[in-house]
Every structure is written in C-alpha cells, then in structure tokens.
Amino acid sequence: MYAGVDKYGGAVVGEGQPDGSAPAAGSAATGLSLEEAVETAAAEETVVVDVPYSYYEDDADESSLVTGTSQVLLTAQLNPEAGGLMWVEQESSQDAYKNVVAMSQMTSMLRDLDRNRCYELGIKGAIERFVARHKRAPIVLDIGTGTGLLSMFAATHGAEHVYACEMFKPMADIAENVTKANHPDKITVFALRSTDLIVASEESGGVGHLPRRADMLVSELFDSILLGEAVIPVVRHAIEHLLVPDAAILPERATVFAHVVQNEQIYRLNSVSGQFLNDQQAQLARNDAAWECTGGKPALPLHYRALEPQSTPLTNVTPVLSFDFTKPIASATTYEETVVNAVASGDVHAVVMWWEVSFGDDAESSIVYSTKPGAQNWQDHWVPVVFPLTEHVHVDASDAVVLRTHHDDLHIWFDVELQQEPQTQLSSPSKKKMKQQQVQREKMPCTCGLHLQRKTDRQQDNEDLACLDISDGSLCALLAASQGVANVTSVESKDVSARIFQQILDNQPTASETQVEVLCCGCKGLLPDHLQGGKPVDLLLGEPFYYSMQNLPLWQAFNFWLRRSAVAPTLAPNALVLPARARVCALAVRFEHLHECFGAVGDVSGYDHSYFDQFQESYYTRNFPFPVYMYPYEAVSGVLTLAKCEYQSVAESVFTELTTELPQEPNGVIVWVEYALDAEEKHVVATGPAAIHSKQLVRFLAPSAATTAGQNATKVSLQSRFHFNALEGTIDVDFAIV
Missing domain, CATH: 3.40.50.150 (Vaccinia Virus protein VP39)
Incomplete structure (x- = not known):
C-alpha cells in the first residue's frame, strides 16, 4: 500500500523497493552513503544516511571495540553563501516522517471508496469460499499493509489470524496502532519487507514470524503503471516461501488496456527531435544520433482528461497484457503484440494505458476495480499513464497497427508500427506473445543524455x-x-x-x-x-x-x-x-477534488484511523508540487504578488504581508514564479497554472472557524505572509482564512 514515496514530493531516499529475491536474514532497510545521498537526492526529499561508528567499551582492552552504523535523517535548505543545497540533520525523526506521511498519497487511497469496497468484498468472498472448502478459518498474509486496512477487512470477515508486513517503519508503527484500536488480538504487524519474513520450520528451529505458511495473500502493491511497486517479484517470492500450495491470492488478476493517440503536446514532452531553438538553428543535441533520441520510453502518470481535448484517438482501446497473480510469473522481459485497425488518420505520438484488477474465481462473479478515467470515483493515486513515442509513425484509417507491449518485473513500455504484410481488416484485435529475445525490442536507452x-x-x-x-x-x-x-x-x-x-x-x-x-x-x-x-x-x-x-x-x-x-x-x-527580476505570484482557489487527497481521514470503512490522523498535523503547512493544469479549480481571487526578486542586485531578505478580501472561502492557494527577462518587463516567462511544462506549489487551507462551526461567513479574507531570509537561505510562506 505504501512504499515511502509519492508522486510529486516528500519522498524518503535510501529505503528501496523489495526485489523479490530469496529470503534474506531479517534486518532493517539500510540507508544510502552520504556521497550517494547528496548526489542523487532532490531538495524536497528526506534522506536516510548510514553513519558508521566505533568505540571501545574499555579503553584499555582492544578486544572491546564496538562497531556499527546508525541512521541519520537529513533535509535540504538553500546555501545562503553559495546557492545550491546544503544538507542539515533533522533533529526529530518523528517530525521528518510525519512530513513524509502527510505528503504521501495515503489519504487519497484511504478515501477511495470504490477501492475500499472492492477489496472488502473480494476479501469477504475469498474467506467465505475458503471456509466452505476447508471447514476452517484461513491464516492471512498482508504484504505492504499501509495503515492495516486490508488486514482489518480479513480479520472482520473471519480470518483466524492476519500477519501483516510493512517495509517503511513509521508506516508499520501506524499500522500496529490502528489495527490494535480495531482488532487488538487478530493482527500482527512486522516492520519488515516480505522477503525478510520467515516461516517457522524445522530448518529455522521452530522460530519464525509466521507459525506456518499462510492460506491467503492480500496485497495492494500497485502504482499507476501497475508493476512499479514490485507486485510480480513480491508475489512470486511469497508463493515460493510464504504461502501454502494453491493459496488464495487477492487480487487474482490484472489486465492492462491501451490505445494509440495523436497529440503534439504529449510528443514534445519527450522529444526535441527536429526542433531548432532559434533562427540560428541551435540544436539541443550533441550529435546526429542524439537528434533522433527516443528518450528511453518514459512513463508519465497524468490525468489524461486534461489533455484529451487536444488528442485524436488513432485506435480503439484494447486489452494488451494480462497477469494471473495466483501463479508465479517468470522473471523475464517479454512482450505481446496486439494488431488493431486504425480508426483515424494521424501521427502516432503516444500510447495511453490504464489497468484493472479483479477479485473472484470467475469472470462473471468477479469484482473489478479500474483506473480507466471516469470508471470510479475521482482519485489521484492511480491515474492513466501516457507513453510518448518518437518513432515518427503515420497511420491512415483502417491501417493494421501493431501495438507491442513490453514488460519486465517492474516496468511496462510500448512501441508501435504498421503491419508490414497485407492483411484484411480485423474484426477484433489479434494477439501473440513472444519472448523478448526473439526480437530486438528492448527498452531503448537514452542516447542524447x-x-x-x-x-x-x-x-x-x-x-x-x-x-x-x-x-x-x-x-x-x-x-x-x-x-x-x-x-x-x-x-x-x-x-x-x-x-x-x-x-x-x-x-x-x-x-x-x-x-x-x-x-x-x-x-x-x-x-x-x-x-x-x-x-x-x-x-x-x-x-x-x-x-x-x-x-x-x-x-x-x-x-x-x-x-x-x-x-x-x-x-x-x-x-x-x-532574467532581470522574478515575481512570486499566488492565486486563491477552490479545488474540485485535489484538496480531498490529503489530511485526516477519521473513520475508514468503519475502522478508527485516529492514530494515522496524528501524522496529518503538518498537512496545512506543507507546499505540495503539482502540475495544476490537470486539477479542476475555481479562482476566487485575482493574481496576488507575494514577493519580488531584483536580480540586478545581490540577494537581500524579503518580507511581505497582505490581506485580501474574497467573495467566497478558498480551500487552497496556487503559488508560482514569473520571470521578467528585461527591466521593462516586455518579455515575461510565466510558469503559472496554465503551463503544462511546469509545476506549481499548492498550499491547502484549513477551513475558517465559521465554516467549521457550520456557518456561512459574510466576509472572508485571505492573510498572506512571505519571508525570504537571505542570511539563512530559508523561505517561509503562510496563508490563513479569517
């Protein structure tokens, strides 16, 4: 459910994904070295660094040397003397992890009523079938438990006992407290990766985390691209080491759907091919090969509906991959070819994909959760994924198009070409599955850099x-x-x-x-x-x-x-x-849905999550980076100027305060920067909410006292405060509704 990272920021660096390899000795996840952390981390991330230590318990006894490593949490701030980042030790690890949890997609997932309903019905049905077949209650394993919601579903609906694991220790602590508040005797939580779990056996001397192999596995190890949270290797390892033969595995199956589109905007998200930067024909390429670089097949999770009006579908949506999680999936790079008819003429710019997972023994009675736009209630944790393509393929209506879908344990990627041999028009998509080695269609690396x-x-x-x-x-x-x-x-x-x-x-x-x-x-x-x-x-x-x-x-x-x-x-x-100067701009808005993705959740499917809600206290003080064009909102103010930077002069501290009367109460503020290239401001580069190629900062607002009391405020004002401290390199932005 949770891997310690989220889509847009607040990540933890140094705590990696499980690889599904053979079981390892139980140990905590190790952090990065200091050099690795500084080289790879982004400013918004919290870094976990291994720091070696050694000391003598007895200075007179060389054999009393004690060595080890301790983990230090680092956060970034601007270097006031030189620019760039400097990393400072976080005094409170609890505060750092609260920030990570508050900025994660966990609230969005817990508020996804369709997701919760599908999992509860799927788990309830699986336990009922198990009891009817075996005349006893099942032992259930929950991998990646998050707050423990799936474990509580299993405990409620008849599991003998649930063993849950969560690799991110602060999240495991949350799960332990939430499950104790709701099912104090039926759920055991381990702050471990599933690959570190041991089943008690003769080989282990009867010692282990699980008393015996589990009868059932429940998990929700999916990201927008389906495979990125290692569901394939994790389930493969569980089948081999942690589950009984023919164990029930939920969800049972997944299907990937895709279609080909024409959209120049999406194409240019990944390609500078054929684009000169100015009339002097400057090229952003180091050689001719780089000029045609395909960019390593990136996957971009987007709310595709924001780009749909500018898109032309070139093929109908078709299933391109299917996975049966109840059987081990081989660790190999493979692909499937799906031949479809083009429904319109145009240039192939991208493939758009989404997925669905199903719970149940057969297709007719199965429960399905889909990430297709509009299929479920609005949410932001699983969105369609866009794959920009740069192969310069043009199709005409009725052409036979080969949509080739590749995957390995963690990734999915696509390429598209016209079918070479003549073929009559297809009444339905045709498919064939091949080993990756048969055709050199590997995920091409970036050549331009x-x-x-x-x-x-x-x-x-x-x-x-x-x-x-x-x-x-x-x-x-x-x-x-x-x-x-x-x-x-x-x-x-x-x-x-x-x-x-x-x-x-x-x-x-x-x-x-x-x-x-x-x-x-x-x-x-x-x-x-x-x-x-x-x-x-x-x-x-x-x-x-x-x-x-x-x-x-x-x-x-x-x-x-x-x-x-x-x-x-x-x-x-x-x-x-x-540029000559910069202007920090702000816009008070009412988001349609985005504000619902963060903050306290209270009760989730009947389970008390008050312990989780303690980690949401910093929700209203955090700056969330979002490409705002994808998220519907209504502006309730004009553009406000929070601060100006005069780049012709050396940096100096900036402090501003303003109060703005508003016609209605906002639930968020969007913040961005405009750059005036010249002193007269004849040429301005905007990075505001309409810009597709920029992210903006979003600050969510706590409801006013009147709104909290259920009253309609006759007057609403937004108080804004901005402070840049040039001596410390710190930036503070605060908003409040009064």
Missing part, C-alpha cells in the same frame, strides 16, 4: 562579450553561443551533465566562432580568470533551473538570486542579468 538528466516536463520550455550561465541545463549558454557571443561559460552541478552539454555546445553550427566551456563546480569562489576568455562577465544568464529543485519553483527562483550574489566578483560594472 538529456532524458537522463531532465524530467519530461523540462523538454520544452556580440563579438567581444563574455557570458556566464549559472543554471543547470546550459540552455541559456547554448542560446548565447548561437547568437555569436564570443566567450561563453556555463556552470553545471553534475559532472555527467557538464560533459553532455559540452558536447552539445561543441556540436553547434557556431562552434568554430565561439569559445565555450562548461564547468562542473559551484559558484562561490569563481573569478574572471576561471571563465572562458578570462574577462569579467557582461551577461549573466539563467532559466532558472536546477536538477535538485525541479519540484520547488520558489527554491529555483531564490537559488538563482543566491548564486548571482556568489558570482558577483566575476561581473563587469555594467553587467546585465537575465
């Missing part, structure tokens, strides 16, 4: 001058070089990115006319001598964009200001900074 460095929502967006680009991605440096700027230096935070963009810049038509260098370094301590041309900088550039802050637009804006301050010694007296 950009897809390794940038998320998909980032793919779009004179003679003696010296230019310095202090954003990651070197796009501004590329544009400056294409305009003939003589000396261009770009600073990258990652070594691999520096190498890729050096190759891209060297591959440009103007490469022979421009001196370009990409440095992998920080900004503090840079001097003109370190830069291309060895002279002061006339033009300082930035998008701003930083790999580690992709989900935090406010951090990116103020990080650019701090980095601009750090490189002040490199600037010429009249240097121009682009």
Whole structure:
C-alpha cells in the first residue's frame, strides 16, 4: 500500500523497493552513503544516511571495540553563501516522517471508496469460499499493509489470524496502532519487507514470524503503471516461501488496456527531435544520433482528461497484457503484440494505458476495480499513464497497427508500427506473445543524455562579450553561443551533465566562432580568470533551473538570486542579468477534488484511523508540487504578488504581508514564479497554472472557524505572509482564512 514515496514530493531516499529475491536474514532497510545521498537526492526529499561508528567499551582492552552504523535523517535548505543545497540533520525523526506521511498519497487511497469496497468484498468472498472448502478459518498474509486496512477487512470477515508486513517503519508503527484500536488480538504487524519474513520450520528451529505458511495473500502493491511497486517479484517470492500450495491470492488478476493517440503536446514532452531553438538553428543535441533520441520510453502518470481535448484517438482501446497473480510469473522481459485497425488518420505520438484488477474465481462473479478515467470515483493515486513515442509513425484509417507491449518485473513500455504484410481488416484485435529475445525490442536507452538528466516536463520550455550561465541545463549558454557571443561559460552541478552539454555546445553550427566551456563546480569562489576568455562577465544568464529543485519553483527562483550574489566578483560594472527580476505570484482557489487527497481521514470503512490522523498535523503547512493544469479549480481571487526578486542586485531578505478580501472561502492557494527577462518587463516567462511544462506549489487551507462551526461567513479574507531570509537561505510562506 505504501512504499515511502509519492508522486510529486516528500519522498524518503535510501529505503528501496523489495526485489523479490530469496529470503534474506531479517534486518532493517539500510540507508544510502552520504556521497550517494547528496548526489542523487532532490531538495524536497528526506534522506536516510548510514553513519558508521566505533568505540571501545574499555579503553584499555582492544578486544572491546564496538562497531556499527546508525541512521541519520537529513533535509535540504538553500546555501545562503553559495546557492545550491546544503544538507542539515533533522533533529526529530518523528517530525521528518510525519512530513513524509502527510505528503504521501495515503489519504487519497484511504478515501477511495470504490477501492475500499472492492477489496472488502473480494476479501469477504475469498474467506467465505475458503471456509466452505476447508471447514476452517484461513491464516492471512498482508504484504505492504499501509495503515492495516486490508488486514482489518480479513480479520472482520473471519480470518483466524492476519500477519501483516510493512517495509517503511513509521508506516508499520501506524499500522500496529490502528489495527490494535480495531482488532487488538487478530493482527500482527512486522516492520519488515516480505522477503525478510520467515516461516517457522524445522530448518529455522521452530522460530519464525509466521507459525506456518499462510492460506491467503492480500496485497495492494500497485502504482499507476501497475508493476512499479514490485507486485510480480513480491508475489512470486511469497508463493515460493510464504504461502501454502494453491493459496488464495487477492487480487487474482490484472489486465492492462491501451490505445494509440495523436497529440503534439504529449510528443514534445519527450522529444526535441527536429526542433531548432532559434533562427540560428541551435540544436539541443550533441550529435546526429542524439537528434533522433527516443528518450528511453518514459512513463508519465497524468490525468489524461486534461489533455484529451487536444488528442485524436488513432485506435480503439484494447486489452494488451494480462497477469494471473495466483501463479508465479517468470522473471523475464517479454512482450505481446496486439494488431488493431486504425480508426483515424494521424501521427502516432503516444500510447495511453490504464489497468484493472479483479477479485473472484470467475469472470462473471468477479469484482473489478479500474483506473480507466471516469470508471470510479475521482482519485489521484492511480491515474492513466501516457507513453510518448518518437518513432515518427503515420497511420491512415483502417491501417493494421501493431501495438507491442513490453514488460519486465517492474516496468511496462510500448512501441508501435504498421503491419508490414497485407492483411484484411480485423474484426477484433489479434494477439501473440513472444519472448523478448526473439526480437530486438528492448527498452531503448537514452542516447542524447538529456532524458537522463531532465524530467519530461523540462523538454520544452556580440563579438567581444563574455557570458556566464549559472543554471543547470546550459540552455541559456547554448542560446548565447548561437547568437555569436564570443566567450561563453556555463556552470553545471553534475559532472555527467557538464560533459553532455559540452558536447552539445561543441556540436553547434557556431562552434568554430565561439569559445565555450562548461564547468562542473559551484559558484562561490569563481573569478574572471576561471571563465572562458578570462574577462569579467557582461551577461549573466539563467532559466532558472536546477536538477535538485525541479519540484520547488520558489527554491529555483531564490537559488538563482543566491548564486548571482556568489558570482558577483566575476561581473563587469555594467553587467546585465537575465532574467532581470522574478515575481512570486499566488492565486486563491477552490479545488474540485485535489484538496480531498490529503489530511485526516477519521473513520475508514468503519475502522478508527485516529492514530494515522496524528501524522496529518503538518498537512496545512506543507507546499505540495503539482502540475495544476490537470486539477479542476475555481479562482476566487485575482493574481496576488507575494514577493519580488531584483536580480540586478545581490540577494537581500524579503518580507511581505497582505490581506485580501474574497467573495467566497478558498480551500487552497496556487503559488508560482514569473520571470521578467528585461527591466521593462516586455518579455515575461510565466510558469503559472496554465503551463503544462511546469509545476506549481499548492498550499491547502484549513477551513475558517465559521465554516467549521457550520456557518456561512459574510466576509472572508485571505492573510498572506512571505519571508525570504537571505542570511539563512530559508523561505517561509503562510496563508490563513479569517
């Protein structure tokens, strides 16, 4: 149910997914090394780091040496002196984990009434069938228990005992307390991966977590792409090591559905092929092969209905994969071909998929949960997945189209081609299943390097001058070089990115006319001598964009200001900074559904979740990153200005307060940044709610006292407070309804 991560932020780094391998000795999940954590973590993540220790119990006795490792939790903040991130130890691990739980999709899942109903009816029916067949109650195993909801369903409907496991220890603690409050004697929770569970046997000396193999497995190890939470290897391991032969497994089956669409917006989420950046034909490619890179077949979970009006379906929806979880699924990369007729003419830009799972012995009586748009109540934890394709396939209506669906233990991906041999029009889709090795259709790796460095929502967006680009991605440096700027230096935070963009810049038509260098370094301590041309900088550039802050637009804006301050010694007296300024904007809104995905849940299917609700206390103080265009809302204010950054000057603290009267009470505020490229603000780059290629911050609002008391307030005001502390590198945003 919960893996310690969520779609948009607040993740825990250092606690990985189970791989379904042979059972390991029982041990807690280990964290990352400090070097690995700093290199890979994003700013919004909480990092678990292993710190080795050693000491002598008796200084006079060398044999008394004690060694081990302890886990330290780190959180990020902006470095006020140099820009970039610095990692500080979290004083309270409880507060850190509360933040992770509050920002997860757990509330959304618990409030999914259709999901809860399907699981309860499926578990109830399976236990009834087991009792009728075996004349006794089953032992039930619940893997990935979350708050313990499925375990409580099983206990309520007649399980002899339920053994539940949860790899994320804070979540396991929640499950233990929630299940004790509702079924104190019938559920045992282990803070372990299922692969660490041991069944008591002669080999184990009669010691184990389970007294015997379980008769039934219940689990909900699905993400939007179905397989990403390791359901296949986890169930395979359970069948081999934890379950009796012919055990009941819920859900029993899953089916993946897909169709092919034309949508230029989706296509450009993953491809810069054939796109010049300006009239000088600057290419975001390091060679000809990179110019045609297919990007490693990304999977993008989206509320597809937001993009549906601009899409043309080229085929009908058809089932493309099916899984029977009651039998071990081999660990192999395979694919299935489904041949369908095109229903319209157009260019193949993407495949859209969703899935359904079923509970029950036969198709007629089975209970089905589907992630098809509109099939269930609105929710945000499982959404359709879009796969942008870049193979340049054009189809005409009635063409036979081969939709090839690949999968391994954790991934699904697609490719599409026209059927080569002539064939009469199909009355229904035809299918065949093949081993992956028969056709070289592996998930192609990225060849351009950009897809390794940038998320998909980032793919779009004179003679003696010296230019310095202090954003990651070197796009501004590329544009400056294409305009003939003589000396261009770009600073990258990652070594691999520096190498890729050096190759891209060297591959440009103007490469022979421009001196370009990409440095992998920080900004503090840079001097003109370190830069291309060895002279002061006339033009300082930035998008701003930083790999580690992709989900935090406010951090990116103020990080650019701090980095601009750090490189002040490199600037010429009249240097121009682009963008010239930034404006932090806010919009008070009433979300239709999004606000329902977080916060306290109270009672879930009749079970008290008050202990879980204690972890939601920070819900209204957290900034959630969302691509807001996918979530319907009604604006109840105009655009508010919370703060301004004057990039022509060094960073300084900013503090603002304002009160805005509103016609009705909002349940959220959307926050974003606008960049004025010039001092006159003739050219402004907006990253607001209508932008598909940007995320915004969402702050949910607690109901007013009047609303809580069931009254209609005659006057509603929004109090906004913004504080950037340039000395500490901290950003605080607060909103309240009065």
